[in-house]
Amino acid sequence: MKIKHIEPIAVNLPMVKPVKMSFEEVKSANNALVRLETDDGIVGWGEAASAPTMTGETLASMVAAVRYLAPLLEGMPADSPGDIAAVMSRAHCYLYGNHAAKSTIEMALHDALGRATGKPVCELLGGKRRDRVPVLRLIGTGSAAGDIEEAKRKKAEGYVAFKVKVGVADPLADAERTRKVCAALRNGDLLLCADANQGWNAEQAIAYVRAVEDAGLAFFEQPVAGDDLEGMARVARASRIRIGADEGLHSIEDLRRHHERGAAHGGSLKTIKLGGMKPVHDAALLCEELGMQVNLASKMAETGIGTAGVLHLAAAVPSVNWGVSLTNQYLVDDVIVRPLDFSNGHARVPAGPGLGIEVDEAKVRRYAVER
Ligand SMILES: [Mg+2]
Missing domain, CATH: 3.20.20.120 (Enolase-like C-terminal domain)
Known part of the structure; x- marks a missing residue:
């Protein structure tokens, strides 16, 4: 199977209460999701929380990085862990750093491969x-x-x-x-x-x-x-x-x-x-x-x-x-x-193929924010 489409989705989710860290207070979660679809119709998901004080990446920059990489990676095969490594190697060639943004794509590839092969990601x-x-x-x-x-x-x-x-x-x-x-x-x-x-x-x-x-x-x-x-x-x-x-x-x-x-x-x-x-x-x-x-x-x-x-x-x-x-x-x-x-x-550990979860896409769209 080949990667057909990589879509970054910025979401904002309410937190139970703010959490105070030494440099920051986190009041709501600003996360980048990736919805990756293969030509077989399999959908894999990935996520990264925005942590500018840790990774230097903001929600907007993660979405921009995924959007920049998507056309360079679409069409590549995704049939094995080796294929995932090749996709990520190409991503690193075209874009330095941006590890959080890249991790969303890499997680979605593992989820999709697991679903396609019936294996949990830990396998x-x-x-x-x-x-x-x-x-x-x-x-x-x-x-x-x-x-x-x-x-x-x-x-x-x-x-x-x-x-x-x-x-x-x-x-x-x-x-x-x-x-x-x-x-x-x-x-x-x-x-x-x-x-x-x-x-x-x-x-x-x-x-x-x-x-x-x-x-x-x-x-x-x-x-x-x-x-x-x-x-x-x-x-x-x-x-x-x-x-x-x-x-x-x-x-x-x-x-x-x-x-x-x-x-x-x-x-x-x-x-x-x-x-x-x-x-x-x-x-x-x-x-x-x-x-x-x-x-x-x-x-x-x-x-x-x-x-x-x-x-x-x-x-x-x-x-x-x-x-x-x-x-x-x-x-x-x-x-x-x-x-x-x-x-x-x-x-x-969630059982089942891929990440072992089922994503509610309607909810994803409900929490999506325009970037
Ligand atoms: Mg720590």
Whole structure:
């Protein structure tokens, strides 16, 4: 089968409540979807959340990039993972960067190929190793008391993995809040971590890690700017707490560089940063080889399409010891027919061919915005 038509669709979806990060407050989800149709009449879907502070791409730029690439890729065969690689190689030849935009096309190609061959995407990526994963729950209400209440409520619902958002306040105040949340969650086999989203400089981050050294954090993500590898390495040397890279990872080479410089013990892998599902899977294989830990993540906030993509990756990668961050639950509504299976703080990998989801096109058009 050949690619017949690649259509980018910008959507805007309401969120349950705004989520505050160190540099931004996300109030509604602005995502780029791709509807890819083959000459056999098979339709595959892909999605990328817009994350300008992370990828440099806006909703409008993603739609423009997909629109630019579409005529260059239409007509190419899409019968195997090798064909998908060839399509993406051509996309990289014609357009540098724009990984989030490219990831929407790559995800849609995997979905279409899976539907055409009757295989779930995780099988196309090497096989299913697990079919249910714990969801890493974000904790960031703005106060220690609010965080503790939220964490306890989520723990009672069955959540076993928590991420405290820091980098917003003074490092010692954030450390105090982190220690309180960790203490409140103690008892039980929980994964606890913190994420500063580049909010601090190395001195501030070092003050934080030293103050939370015994709190029980499995890792601390992106304490300093993504391109400050020396700062990352300094923070990594300053305490026993393991350091994760997120905003600093945009390629397999970035992963190697962090490892070589002692700048991270693991990383958060996202399709929007690495350019698709296969690059994320390749990065996870490299992590395994280098002894680095893996977190898989959606960006705030993805529909069932992008979320299914992350879940198929979570099924296929060697290990996902640093959890799976999903954002679907922050949306008021979704564009898929049957909601994904979220229960007791865990998510199930959707079964069935392709991404294992059915997209409600009428809903897609309802949330579509003109770009
Ligand atoms: Mg992060």
